[in-house]
Amino acid sequence: MEEKNSQNHSIIIEQCKKISATAIERVEGFSAQQIILSYSNGKIFISGNNLKIINFSSSTGAFSATGEIFAVKYGVKGAKFMQKIFK
DSSP, rough: OOOHHHOOOOOOEEETTTEEEEEEEEEEEEEEEEEEEEEETTTEEOOOOOEEEEEEOOOTTEEEEEEEEEEEEHHHHHHHHHHHHHH
């Protein structure tokens, strides 16, 4: 597991129809409209239509999905705490 966390994380989106990511630790949840992934710094939220997971390997951290991709958002660990401090 430590090797996977030391990998560089990347996301590639091809023509808003295919998404590939590296250094993914878990698939937290999925539906046809949203996929939630965990990586070492937090979570990734993929929004779209007709989303389907094609590949996920917990040993390598490789992930890919297809569908109509509308948005990718990052949720960083500790962000809520920092927001409360700097209000």
